[in-house]
Amino acid sequence: MSKVTVIGAGNVGATCANVLTMNNIADEVIMLDVREGFAEGKAMDMNQCNKMLNIKTKLEGVTNQYEKTANSDVVVITSGVPRKPGMTREELIGVNAGIVNSVCGSVLKYSPNAILVVIANPMDTMTYLTLKSTKLPKNRIIGMGGLLDSSRFIYNLSNALNVPAIEIDAMVIGGHGDTTMIPLISKATAKGSLVAASLSAEKQEEVVKATMVGGATLTALLGTSAWYAPGTAGAMVCDAILKDKKVLIPSCVYLDGEYNQKDICIGVPAVIGKNGVEKIEQISLTEQEQELFAKSAEAVRSMNNVLVEMKLV
Ligand code: APR
Numbered sequence: 555m556s557k558v559t560v561i562g563a564g565n566v567g568a569t570c571a572n573v574l575t576m577n578n579i580a581d582e583v584i585m586l587d588v589r590e591g592f593a594e595g596k597a598m599d600m601n602q603c604n605k606m607l608n609i610k611t612k613l614e615g616v617t618n619q620y621e622k623t624a625n626s627d628v629v630v631i632t633s634g635v636p637r638k639p640g641m642t643r644e645e646l647i648g649v650n651a652g653i654v655n656s657v658c659g660s661v662l663k664y665s666p667n668a669i670l671v672v673i674a675n676p677m678d679t680m681t682y683l684t685l686k687s688t689k690l691p692k693n694r695i696i697g698m699g700g701l702l703d704s705s706r707f708i709y710n711l712s713n714a715l716n717v718p719a720i721e722i723d724a725m726v727i728g729g730h731g732d733t734t735m736i737p738l739i740s741k742a743t744a745k746g747s748l749v750a751a752s753l754s755a756e757k758q759e760e761v762v763k764a765t766m767v768g769g770a771t772l773t774a775l776l777g778t779s780a781w782y783a784p785g786t787a788g789a790m791v792c793d794a795i796l797k798d799k800k801v802l803i804p805s806c807v808y809l810d811g812e813y814n815q816k817d818i819c820i821g822v823p824a825v826i827g828k829n830g831v832e833k834i835e836q837i838s839l840t841e842q843e844q845e846l847f848a849k850s851a852e853a854v855r856s857m858n859n860v861l862v863e864m865k866l867v
Contacts, residue, residue, distance in 0.1 A: 556796045557582040559623040559665070560788075561657050562632035563593035563615060565778070566673055569785025570630055570792075572600055575611040579793045584623050585615045588633070593617060624664040628792045630698075631684070633657055634674030636779055647679060647860045654680050655866070658688050669830040671791050672697045672806070673784060677730045679857045681806045681819040686867040693831040697806025699730025700821035702787040704804050706768035707737045710761045714753060717744045724749075725804050726765065727821045728850035735821070736846045737765045741837075791826060798828035807831045814844075815851050818858070 558580040560567045564587070571585045587593040597615030616622045623629070634650040637643075654674055661668060670688070672681045672695065681697030688695070703726035705719075712719040724742035728735050739758050742749045750758065764771070772780035794801050805824045809815040812834045813822055825833040839847065861867045 555582065556580045557584070557626045557628075558792050558796070559584045559586060559626040559629045559661060559668075560632065561586050561629065561661065562634070562674075563587035563589070563596045564632065565781035566784045566788065567630070567632035568596045568600075569781045570632065570673075570788040571597070571613060571785075573786045573789035574792060575600060575609050575613050576603075576607055577789070577793075578610050579789060580611055580627075580796060583611055583613045584626070585613065586618065586620070586623060587615070588618055590617050620660045620664050623661055626661070626665040626668045628671060628795050629661045629665060629668045630671045630673060630788050630792065631657055631680075632673045632785075632788070634680070636675070643676075643857070644860050644864075647676065647857065648864060650674050650676075650680060651683055651861060651864070651866050654683055655687050658684055662688060662690075669694045669696065669795055671788060671795075673699075673788050675730075675779075676857055678734075678806050678819055678821070678854045679861060682808075682858050683861055683867060685808055685819060686861075692808035692810070693829050695808065695819070696791060696824075696826065696830055697730070697819055697821075698784075698788050698791050699806050700726055700804025700823075701790060702784050703730060703735050703737070703765065703768070703821070705783055705787060707742070707761070707765040710764045710768075711742060711744065711749060714757055714761050715744050715749060721745050722749075725823060727804055727823065728847055729820055729854045730806060731853070732766050732768075732770055734850040734853045735766055736843060736850060737762045738839075738843065740840055740843070794826040795828060795830060800825050800827040800832055802826075802835060805831065807834060809834070812836060813839075813847060815847075818851055818855060820851055820854050
């Protein structure tokens with residue numbers, strides 16, 4: 555019996571739970587929120603699709619009842635506040651760090667063996683905080699950002715090339731921020747051929763830029779940050795873990811010398827299976843990509859330093 559807990563029944567958490575149930579990825583899903591009745595309402599709405607969509611997954615929404623989350627195999631953490639106008643980076647980190655820390659303490663009390671998937675932003679920093687504050691082995695903490703950014707990269711390539719997304723392979727590494735992510739255009743392929751051969755340099759640059767501002771573009775259109783692709787990406791990381799798929803997913807993981815970085819959580823290709831991060835894949839990067847990765851790590855580290863200044867790690 556596989557069980558997933560999704561913390562936060564907001565846009566991203568509810569979408570994640572919805573994808574988990576609609577695709578029968580887990581046998582049981584608990585969705586938990588602090589807002590009284592909110593997770594219960596969302597779960598009731600989703601459960602009313604069960605007959606229509608032939609859903610077998612047992613989904614329950616709860617308000618702060620952590621005992622219901624007991625023995626989860628995976629816990630997805632989406633609880634957090636978005637950055638509000640006038641809020642400094644430090645304030646956002648402070649608020650979300652408090653939420654992530656208290657959530658981790660509560661979930662691990664009931665699911666001491668769970669693998670934690672962190673989605674709350676700033677994701678690279680929240681993943682690092684989760685690792686440091688829980689002191690769990692590094693394979694059990696996965697930040698979800700790279701799969702989302704890679705999916706957005708593939709979407710943009712699909713539009714530029716007029717090739718269906720399912721025939722494209724492409725990856726984004728580095729931080730999960732619009733100035734820190736690195737869409738690896740040199741390695742992207744469509745129908746098995748390098749896209750660099752069929753897209754002009756100008757078009758390639760356009761695709762990379764559109765990918766980097768992908769989150770902000772959606773926020774401007776929607777008035778809040780996006781949820782369909784982020785929630786789906788969270789569910790697909792669960793799928794890889796629960797079904798021991800051992801698939802390569804660009805993920806925010808702890809580096810201890812890989813890619814010339816230490817003591818940082820940042821996006822790199824990782825094999826995800828039943829133990830969480832099963833292996834960090836060392837792919838060859840061009841000199842320019844290596845430089846960009848080092849810069850990205852520097853920016854992520856400066857965000858992590860806010861945690862140090864606040865004595866949170
Ligand atoms: N415990 C449980 N749930 C909490 C807690 C907590 N301590 N604090 C906040 N929440 C809940 C809120 O009540 C809300 O329902 O988390 C939910 C967050 O949902 P939204 O505000 O809709 O935010 P969402 O768009 O889902 O984004 C969640 O994911 O992509 C990131 O930047 C995004 O950090 C944000 C997170």
